Amino acid sequence: MSMRAIRWLVPLFMTSILCGQQSAGGPPQPANWTAAEDHQNMMDQLGIKALRPGPSGTETAPNHANYDETTANPFPILPDALKLKNGKRVTIAAMWWNQRRPEIVEDFEREVLGRVPKNVPKVTWTVTNTVTAMVGSRAVVGKQLVGHVDNSSYPAINVDIQMTLVTPADATGPVPVMMMFGGGGLPGVAPANGKGNGKNRPPPAAGADPPATQQLIADGWGYASINPGSIQADNGAGLTKGIIGLVNKSKPRKPDDWGSLRAWAWGAARGLDYLETDKAVDAKRVGIEGVSRYGKAALVTMAFDTRFAVVLVGSSGEGGAKLHRRNWGEAVENLTGTGEYHWMAGNFLKYGASEATFGSKNAGDLPVDAHELIALCAPRLTFISYGVPEEGDAKWLDHQGSYMAAVAAGPVFRLLGAKDLGTSDDYNKEKMPAVNVSMLDGQLAWRQHDGGHTDGPNWKYFIPWADKFLKRP
Numbered sequence: 001m002s003m004r005a006i007r008w009l010v011p012l013f014m015t016s017i018l019c020g021q022q023s024a025g026g027p028p029q030p031a032n033w034t035a036a037e038d039h040q041n042m043m044d045q046l047g048i049k050a051l052r053p054g055p056s057g058t059e060t061a062p063n064h065a066n067y068d069e070t071t072a073n074p075f076p077i078l079p080d081a082l083k084l085k086n087g088k089r090v091t092i093a094a095m096w097w098n099q100r101r102p103e104i105v106e107d108f109e110r111e112v113l114g115r116v117p118k119n120v121p122k123v124t125w126t127v128t129n130t131v132t133a134m135v136g137s138r139a140v141v142g143k144q145l146v147g148h149v150d151n152s153s154y155p156a157i158n159v160d161i162q163m164t165l166v167t168p169a170d171a172t173g174p175v176p177v178m179m180m181f182g183g184g185g186l187p188g189v190a191p192a193n194g195k196g197n198g199k200n201r202p203p204p205a206a207g208a209d210p211p212a213t214q215q216l217i218a219d220g221w222g223y224a225s226i227n228p229g230s231i232q233a234d235n236g237a238g239l240t241k242g243i244i245g246l247v248n249k250s251k252p253r254k255p256d257d258w259g260s261l262r263a264w265a266w267g268a269a270r271g272l273d274y275l276e277t278d279k280a281v282d283a284k285r286v287g288i289e290g291v292s293r294y295g296k297a298a299l300v301t302m303a304f305d306t307r308f309a310v311v312l313v314g315s316s317g318e319g320g321a322k323l324h325r326r327n328w329g330e331a332v333e334n335l336t337g338t339g340e341y342h343w344m345a346g347n348f349l350k351y352g353a354s355e356a357t358f359g360s361k362n363a364g365d366l367p368v369d370a371h372e373l374i375a376l377c378a379p380r381l382t383f384i385s386y387g388v389p390e391e392g393d394a395k396w397l398d399h400q401g402s403y404m405a406a407v408a409a410g411p412v413f414r415l416l417g418a419k420d421l422g423t424s425d426d427y428n429k430e431k432m433p434a435v436n437v438s439m440l441d442g443q444l445a446w447r448q449h450d451g452g453h454t455d456g457p458n459w460k461y462f463i464p465w466a467d468k469f470l471k472r473p
């Protein structure tokens with residue numbers, strides 16, 4: 001037998017012993033393997049022998065990431081968001097919706113984020129608890145919700161999506177709602193783990209903004225908190241479990257199967273399905289928010305589900321609003337490592353491969369880049385938020401690279417009748433504005449606040465901006 005044949009047979013053998021293990025007398029049990037084993041399986045499926053190591057986030061390390069702007073743009077030409085694969089320019093909105101957008105979606109699904117399978121089972125939502133409480137000085141109604149995924153096809157994996165919904169009690173009609181990725185409990189209710197509830201949290205420091213939840217309620221919004229871990233684990237070992245594992249009956253992913261970012265976005269979309277049925281909610285004005293890895297997830301949610309009206313993308317960095325093609329801070333080679341690859345489609349590993357049967361690829365070979373993920377949100381309200389490195393929003397995130405992506409997404413917003421950042425389209429020349437300078441005149445918006453790795457300080461700018469464009473009284 002040739003070496004090549006052995007290489008292909010070993011993963012198949014591993015797969016059969018690791019998956020669908022039969023417990024004595026019971027139903028098959030989900031596979032228990034480590035992130036390293038799952039990662040290796042995907043490399044084997046793709047014929048990848050070696051991946052380039054990612055740069056270090058520690059600036060004193062010898063292999064630290066690049067922070068030299070003169071070498072930050074090794075691939076200065078981005079894929080053209082408004083050019084069809086056949087070379088034709090996209091000049092009218094219909095060409096975007098019918099031709100170019102589907103091309104970009106397909107590239108993201110196949111190579112970057114993975115596809116949501118066609119046969120994901122149905123989710124049934126139940127209200128398990130309703131409370132009244134105060135948020136700030138306003139009375140609210142809080143609902144604890146559970147979205148149970150039909151697991152009759154593979155009972156060994158149970159997925160119960162946890163979400164809370166909080167709306168002002170005195171609302172005279174349906175209210176807009178910001179859905180946030182997080183584990184927020186009900187106001188005034190101690191969580192079962194006894195770790196304290198919102199009430200026990202120290203009050204914000206003098207002069208600090210009230211929490212986002214309080215600002216939203218005060219402005220007449222509601223908020224929902226959806227727990228990403230209840231949809232899909234945040235690690236590679238979890239890929240044979242959660243919603244991804246349930247659909248695959250605990251078999252490993254195929255190279256174009258969804259990763260955790262897409263799974264979290266799918267869960268948020270199911271949360272929106274519920275909100276569409278709740279009379280307290282104005283389902284045409286539902287937004288999605290997240291920070292860091294959940295900032296990436298918020299952007300992915302908005303990009304793929306056009307029912308979401310607005311997004312607040314907090315400090316999302318590589319895999320989020322930051323250009324993969326930039327050589328600054330976190331890189332494609334970090335996303336392809338065992339700690340982060342689960343966010344992405346398996347196929348994404350190809351772009352970090354140094355040795356593979358198909359040769360080696362890099363960021364410059366990606367068919368799409370972050371500006372096109374932002375463009376998929378157009379013309380809906382898209383607010384890209386960052387903080388500053390001095391306060392902990394690390395250089396690693398590449399603020400400038402995200403700004404360039406937002407600039408490069410601009411032409412798509414304009415084509416669809418929305419306003420972009422109002423800059424030139426020359427993304428290589430545009431420098432991000434100074435800290436605390438708002439660019440909030442359009443449906444595409446940018447603001448770098450002077451705080452850390454949070455979107456907290458930007459909420460007071462986000463809410464009036466969203467109100468204005470959502471035409472709230």
Ligand code: GCU
Nearest residue numbers: 291292293294316317318330
């Ligand atoms: C790491 C990772 C980022 C991620 C962040 C987080 O810094 O490199 O990509 O966004 O963790 O989510 O906390």
